[in-house]
Amino acid sequence: MNKRIIFHIDVNSAYLSWEAVYRLQHGESLDLRDVPSVIGGDEASRHGIVLAKSIPAKAYKIQTGESLFAVRQRCPNLIVVPPRYDLYMQCHKAMLRILEEYSPTIQVFSIDECFIDYTHMDTVWGPPLKAAHNIKERIHKELGFTVNIGISSNKLLAKIGGDLKKPDMVHTLFPEEISKKMWPLPVEDLFGVGRATAPKLHQMGIYTIGQLANTDPEFLKYKLKSFGLLIWNYANGIEESNVVHGGRPPIKGIGNSTTINFDVDNKHDAHKILLSLTEMVCMRLRQAGFCARLAAVSIKTNEFLKYSHQKKFCTPTDSTMAIYETTCKLFDECWKGQPIRHLGVRVSELCGNDFVQLSLLETHNEKKKRLDETIDSLRMKFGSKAVFRSVFLHSGMRPVTGGVMEEEYQMMSSLL
DNA sequence: TCTGGGGTCCTAGGACCC
DNA sequence: TCTGGGGTCCTAGGACCC
Numbered sequence: 001m002n003k004r005i006i007f008h009i010d011v012n013s014a015y016l017s018w019e020a021v022y023r024l025q026h027g028e029s030l031d032l033r034d035v036p037s038v039i040g041g042d043e044a045s046r047h048g049i050v051l052a053k054s055i056p057a058k059a060y061k062i063q064t065g066e067s068l069f070a071v072r073q074r075c076p077n078l079i080v081v082p083p084r085y086d087l088y089m090q091c092h093k094a095m096l097r098i099l100e101e102y103s104p105t106i107q108v109f110s111i112d113e114c115f116i117d118y119t120h121m122d123t124v125w126g127p128p129l130k131a132a133h134n135i136k137e138r139i140h141k142e143l144g145f146t147v148n149i150g151i152s153s154n155k156l157l158a159k160i161g162g163d164l165k166k167p168d169m170v171h172t173l174f175p176e177e178i179s180k181k182m183w184p185l186p187v188e189d190l191f192g193v194g195r196a197t198a199p200k201l202h203q204m205g206i207y208t209i210g211q212l213a214n215t216d217p218e219f220l221k222y223k224l225k226s227f228g229l230l231i232w233n234y235a236n237g238i239e240e241s242n243v244v245h246g247g248r249p250p251i252k253g254i255g256n257s258t259t260i261n262f263d264v265d266n267k268h269d270a271h272k273i274l275l276s277l278t279e280m281v282c283m284r285l286r287q288a289g290f291c292a293r294l295a296a297v298s299i300k301t302n303e304f305l306k307y308s309h310q311k312k313f314c315t316p317t318d319s320t321m322a323i324y325e326t327t328c329k330l331f332d333e334c335w336k337g338q339p340i341r342h343l344g345v346r347v348s349e350l351c352g353n354d355f356v357q358l359s360l361l362e363t364h365n366e367k368k369k370r371l372d373e374t375i376d377s378l379r380m381k382f383g384s385k386a387v388f389r390s391v392f393l394h395s396g397m398r399p400v401t402g403g404v405m406e407e408e409y410q411m412m413s414s415l416l
Numbered sequence: 417t418c419t420g421g422g423g424t425c426c427t428a429g430g431a432c433c434c
Numbered sequence: 435t436c437t438g439g440g441g442t443c444c445t446a447g448g449a450c451c452c
Contacts, residue, residue, distance in 0.1 A: 014452095041420060049420055064452090069418045110452045194450050227426075227449085249424090257421060304419075310445065342420085402421095 005118040005128050006243060008150040008158035009099065009135070011091075012167035014112030015039040015052035018091045019081055021144035036060060037079035040068045045261040046341070051083055055167065088112075094143050102135055107243045115155050117243040132170040140168070156191060156239035157182075163189070178237045183210025192231050200224070209235050251288060255296075256280045256402040257344025263302045264340040267332065272397055274327045275389065277345040280402030282320040283376050285347060289354075291316035292347035295323055297330040300342035308344075309334035316351050319368050320375075323347065 011017060016039050020032035036057040041047030048068040060075040072078055092111045099106050102125055105117035118128055125131040132149040139147050150162025151172045160182060161173025173181055188198040190209050204223065206212050212220075213235035220228030233239065256277045264270050274297065285292060296310035309330045317323060327345050378386045379400070388399030 043418080046418085047420060048418075051420080065419075067417055067419050113452075192450065196449055225427075252424070255422070259420065304417090306447085308446065312444085344421090346423095 003119075004153050005122075006152055006155055006158045007103075007116045007118050007128070007132060007135075008109075008155065008162040009095075009114045009116065010148045010150075010159075010162050011095070011112040012146045012148060013052050013054060014091075014145075015083060015088055016054050016081075017145040018088055019084065020054075021091075022087055024144070032079065032081065035079060036062075036075050036077060037081065038062060038068075038071070039083050040080045042082065043068055046259050091143065091145070095139060095147075098135065098138055098142065102131060105243050105245045107245065108248065113159075115158065115243045118151075129170065129172065136168065136170060154237070154239045155241060155243065156234055157237050159191060160185075160189070175237050178213075179210065182237070183208060183213060183235075185209045187212050187235075190231060190234055192227075192234055197224070197227075197231070251290075251350065253346055253348030253350065254281055254284050254288070254290075254292075255344060255346030255348075256284075257298065257342060257346075258401045259300075259342045260340065264343070267335070269397075270331055270335070270340060270343065271328050272391055272395060273343050273401070274331060274345060275324055275391070276398055276401040277343065278324045278327055279320060279400045281345050281347055282318060282323055282372070283379065283400075284402070285350075286318050286353070286372060286376060288350075289352065290350040291318045291353040292323070293349035293351065294347065295326045295330065296344075296346045296348070297327050297334070298342075298344035298346070299331070299335060299340055301338040302341045303338065304341070305338065307334060312349075316349075316353075318353050318372070319365070320372055321368060 013033065016032060016037060019039060024031060033054050034056065035054065036059070037054045038050045038057055039052040040050050050062060050064050050066050050068065050071060053062045053064065057071075057075065057078065060071065060078075062071045062075065062078075068080060088111055096106065096108070096114070099114060099116055103116040103118055103121050107115040109115060118125075118131065121131070122128065125134065128151050132151055136147055136149055139145065146168035148162045148166050148168070149170045150158040150160065150164070151170065152158040152161050152174055157173045157175070157178070161171045164171045164173070164181065171181075185208065187193055187201050187206055187209055190212070193201065200223070201207075201212065204215070204219075206215060212231065215232065217229055217232045220232050222228070224231070258273070258277065260273060264273065292313070293316045294310060294312050296308055298306065298308040300306045311326060311330055313322075313326065323345075331343075375387050384398075384400040392399040
């Protein structure tokens with residue numbers, strides 16, 4: 001079997017770097033990357049968490065996901081900048097255009113991470129290390145931000161290798177380097193070992209990736225089921241998946257959720273939020289050309305208690321009103337009356353929507369479908385506020401709610 | 417903890433059927 | 435019925451990732 005050469009490219013402090021570059025290009029003299037700074041949500045509407053941090057901010061032990069309130073206690077001079085997802089998408093695309101020159105096989109892993117399959121590409125761009133440095137320098141020079149690149153024979157090792165030391169570095173982590181470079185790392189640095197698994201491993205006396213790698217896999221299987229075997233394989237650098245060009249595996253579900261800027265304490269308001277979320281979910285569903293067989297509603301209370309409820313449709317649908325009726329029913333069935341902080345709507349078990357169209361000879365449904373289509377196209381062209389349901393008039397609520405996109409509907413198809 | 421939003425995958429338990 | 439075993443489907447919840 002041929003040895004593969006895989007690169008993992010990861011933008012350093014992506015959101016923050018991109019914002020910093022944008023500001024420098026627009027005449028600002030301060031580089032956000034040189035001072036304690038973060039990209040953070042809006043605290044007034046209860047979205048106040050850290051989304052990205054500068055390296056100087058890391059000195060204050062600022063963690064992604066932490067509340068802005070908490071980090072300001074430790075770092076009063078912290079600069080907090082709101083997120084701008086349209087800018088991030090532009091930077092992402094600009095980086096992709098450079099990467100495309102180096103390999104035909106690029107897997108987009110997230111907005112700031114890609115894998116590329118460099119196997120056999122050395123005939124064009126030279127040895128892997130040279131090519132990686134070349135890519136890194138070109139991105140820096142042409143786009144203004146830095147990346148880390150990890151090189152190995154599979155995706156897992158390339159990714160862990162790329163994280164070894166940041167920023168602006170190229171690392172290799174080939175199988176023969178595992179014991180020296182990867183095994184000394186804390187076990188929580190392993191892909192797949194998160195907040196819940198790390199303490200469990202610690203309890204078994206496992207603190208490093210090397211200790212995990214040298215634990216009896218049968219013991220791990222007994223303790224952690226199939227997941228135990230998975231992370232044992234990872235700790236030994238065993239991972240075989242291919243770099244899939246274009247990135248994403250087929251989409252499994254579509255959902256939107258929101259933290260509401262006040263605690264909802266009545267069904268009426270809750271239904272309105274659900275409608276606004278359902279509008280976004282269904283629009284995305286239709287854009288993607290799917291119908292859904294399953295809908296789910298999730299609730300987070302003001303005490304951070306979470307629960308959810310789901311139900312199947314008799315026939316798959318992409319109709320906003322049909323799905324909205326179901327989400328209301330789901331909500332009514334499961335809400336226990338506590339004040340609500342966060343609501344979510346999600347559809348899954350997707351199937352193509354073309355055969356459903358044929359079966360919809362009923363004029364009532366045909367009309368609903370036309371209405372959905374018309375509203376979609378108006379909103380795509382003129383933004384979410386072009387058409388909205390009258391219940392939202394003077395309600396203080398957004399008629400369409402979907403995480404990061406807000407007005408940027410044009411962006412949506414490019415994200416999918 | 418003054419704690420976001422978008423996803424995927426896995427597991428456990430109950431219902432139901434043979 | 436003081437009742438077996440196995441398969442499948444469904445639901446809820448938890449864990450992980452960025």
